[in-house]
Amino acid sequence: MPGPLEGLTLRGGLTRRTIVASAVLAVLVGVMALALILAPFLWRLGRNLAAERAERIRSQERAELAAHLHDSVLQTLTLMQKRAGDEREVAALARRQERELRAWLFDGRRPRDESSLAAAVESAAAAVEDAHGAAIDVVTVGDRRLDDSGAALVAATREALTNAAKFAGGAGTIAVYAEMGPERAQVFVRDRGAGFDPASVPPDRRGLRESIVGRMERNGGRAMIRSAPGTGTEIELTIEMEPA
């Protein structure tokens, strides 16, 4: 009776295949079911971890912000209340705080290069603002590497600003404009003070003659002074670069 035997073999083969197939299917279904059951847990777990991490970063940032505000803005506000009677001092304090906060907020993203001439001009202006309580606005266009002649330009700028702050600091904002390119760097310092006749500057005014004009000339640059009584003063400082 070959029929039934064959059938049996056939059935046996089928059975074996079926068993394998259903086993695979069972495993697959099991995995899928497990995945379905676990998915929300896994998802939630992942999300919680990410949220926790974000929260940790956020609270670190908050702590850093709080520390910064405490050290800077709160101290300044306290100081301003104590000095409330001194209008000039209060304005100077507010200005310095504004500059610091602004640097912290904006420049933090784009750190300034130590070797930047523009940055050096800005910090010279900041130093004079702090020392003399004058208001100085700095506008820079372009930049170049801070070399020896650049350093001389910065030193002369600082001297010009100190003069402006001393003699015209009460007469409005002092404007600094610095334009820096590959061939030339120029700084203009303009105040709104009483002005003077440059021809009649007494020889003992070393600041103007030595620290500004002399220094620029020694470093291959030049200084020009435009002033007349009643018009304020503008000092123009220029260095030309030798071709690289």
Add this chain to the structure above:
Amino acid sequence: MNDDPSRRANEAEPAVVIVDDHAIFRSGVRAELEGRLDVRGEAGSVEEAVRLIAAEHPDVVLLDVHMPGGGGVEVIRRVARENPAQRFLALSVSDAAEDVIAVIRAGARGYVTKTISGPDLAEAVRRVRDGDAVFSPRLAGFVLDAFAGQIPEAEVDPDLDQLTIREREVLRLIARGYLYKEIALELSISPKTVEAHVSAVLRKLQLSNRHELSRWAVERRLLD
């Protein structure tokens, strides 16, 4: 709108509204401007600003650059849909060049910093009302920076993509802290001509697709 007699009577005293999300700053500006300008109202958000401007039709809107919900740029965009002639003067503590250029390119006719004195601000508003552009030294610096450098001859639209030598001179003098009348004296031109140069620069700033300007803006994350 311009035939409104109450407004014509106020010709010497422009009507303004102040848009800024900081109440303390709005009241400060208002105190500085009272008696100098006709302050019609204040708004502290983009929504409020759009409503207030539609209701008051001020000559000039004093507009903060940074505000939640899209900032000054969004206010200009939404107001311009109904009233493209509305004039805006940006007033900000923001030093970020990309934000300032964005609000100018959106349509503001000038930019001054919040440290400006009351009389100077009133003068700037009058100038914007009269259709002139108002450039602070800082904005002049940004523009000189943006238009610096050479671009290939073939790509240049001479009307839009380059500043003339005269325009550069004017911008440089503004950056140096000169007033318009001092610039006129220095360059031996009339104050009206100075204003015309500044307005021409404003137009270029708003319309130019200058390669350099876009690249510069991208570097400062202004455009996508």
